Amino acid sequence: MDWDDLRVFLAVARSESLSGAGRRLKIDPATVGRRIARLEDAVGSRLFTKTPQGYALTEEGTRLLAHAERAEAAVDGASEALSGPEGLTGQIRIGAPDGCANYLLPQVLARICDANPGLEVQIVALPRVFNLSRREADMAIAVSRPEAGRLTVQKLTDYHLHLAASQDYLAMHPPITAPADLKAHRMIGYIPDMIFDKELDYLTEIGATAPPLASNSVSVQLNFLRHGAGVGVVHDFALPSAPELQRIIPEQIHLTRAFWLIRHADDGRVDRLNRFATQLVAGARAEMVRLESQLPLP
Numbered sequence: 619m620d621w622d623d624l625r626v627f628l629a630v631a632r633s634e635s636l637s638g639a640g641r642r643l644k645i646d647p648a649t650v651g652r653r654i655a656r657l658e659d660a661v662g663s664r665l666f667t668k669t670p671q672g673y674a675l676t677e678e679g680t681r682l683l684a685h686a687e688r689a690e691a692a693v694d695g696a697s698e699a700l701s702g703p704e705g706l707t708g709q710i711r712i713g714a715p716d717g718c719a720n721y722l723l724p725q726v727l728a729r730i731c732d733a734n735p736g737l738e739v740q741i742v743a744l745p746r747v748f749n750l751s752r753r754e755a756d757m758a759i760a761v762s763r764p765e766a767g768r769l770t771v772q773k774l775t776d777y778h779l780h781l782a783a784s785q786d787y788l789a790m791h792p793p794i795t796a797p798a799d800l801k802a803h804r805m806i807g808y809i810p811d812m813i814f815d816k817e818l819d820y821l822t823e824i825g826a827t828a829p830p831l832a833s834n835s836v837s838v839q840l841n842f843l844r845h846g847a848g849v850g851v852v853h854d855f856a857l858p859s860a861p862e863l864q865r866i867i868p869e870q871i872h873l874t875r876a877f878w879l880i881r882h883a884d885d886g887r888v889d890r891l892n893r894f895a896t897q898l899v900a901g902a903r904a905e906m907v908r909l910e911s912q913l914p915l916p
Contacts, residue, residue: 623657624686626650627665631683632754634672691884706894707736713755717836718877719743721856722909723759726901730894737894756891757881761817764878770886774877774899775906778854779820781866787846794849794866797825805829806842806850817875820851824871855909865913877902 629639629650636647636654643650658665665679675683714723719741727739742755763771781794783803788794792802807821807829821829829850831842836853843850844862851873857863879899885891 619657619660621689623653623660624689626653627657627679627682628686628690630654630666630673631675631679631686634674636673687882687884691887705736706730706734706890706897708890709738709740710757710891710894711740711742711755712898713742713744713758715759715761715836716743717853717856718759720837721853721859722877722902722905726898726905729901730897733897756885757879757895760815760878760880761875762815762878763876764880768883770881770883772879772895772899774879775903776874776876777906778910779851779873779875780854780868781824781849781871782843782852782857782863783849783866784844784846784862785864786862787843787848788864788866790846796867797871800824800826800849804831804848806831806839806848808832808839809834820873823873824851854913855906858909858912 626639626643629642630636633639633642636650639650640647654666661678661682663678664676665682666673667676712723712727720743723741727741731737731739759774781800783794792799794800794803805821805826805828807826808818809832810828812834813819821827829848831847833839833842836856839850840852840856840860840863842848843852844860849866852860852863852865854865857865879895881891881895
């Protein structure tokens with residue numbers, strides 16, 4: 619069985635299409651199709667079935683997937699062993715919720731890349747959970763610890779959130795001295811039916827009503843607040859980038875959450891990813907302390 623054909627098989631399994639696999643591998647879809655046919659001939663089984671949604675793994679293909687992923691990890695590990703541990707190289711893709719992706723990761727990853735000039739890092743900022751089995755990313759950051767799947771999980775860092783509004787908004791609206799006062803204010807938050815993780819349902823937790831101004835993006839919510847549109851729950855680590863905002867009744871309403879770094883279990887044997895994860899965790903924790911320490915104490 620040819621490893622190069624297995625590499626094509628993995629790309630089709632993860633993208634569920636010949637064209638998507640071709641884009642990943644930088645080869646044309648017709649070549650992808652021929653390579654899959656060659657692999658199917660070699661193993662004597664159909665590995666994919668064509669559906670209206672794309673290419674789905676057959677039972678035989680599903681059984682082959684785990685072996686192909688272990689082969690991929692072994693090849694990556696061999697490459698690392700030969701290249702030496704002196705510096706991180708190659709491409710690493712991280713999936714992350716957009717608050718983390720916008721206000722925490724850029725400066726952390728910039729420092730890691732400064733120390734490792736041969737490293738290329740991509741951040742995929744999407745408000746949803748990433749599928750590592752389909753290799754949408756090499757590792758992902760989530761706001762809840764997953765309880766299922768062949769994954770390794772470690773806490774990246776804790777973080778804190780508070781109510782905030784712009785100084786202009788607060789000057790023009792009734793004072794907020796207790797949670798009950800929020801009823802007289804326009805709230806800003808997530809679109810209720812697009813909250814992909816219960817940990818993000820901040821307004822329900824603090825007893826606020828559904829927000830008249832809402833977005834599935836943390837950055838959009840923050841910009842609503844910066845422009846004086848209302849009151850919302852904000853990550854403390856994002857506040858240094860929005861000096862127009864100030865925290866409200868922080869001693870009465872304060873939330874604590876955590877970011878979790880999630881990896882595919884097979885990647886534990888890839889030294890390059892292990893070393894990158896170590897630097898990412900250390901950098902994120904140090905940067906969180908730096909950002910949150912810039913805020914005044916309650």
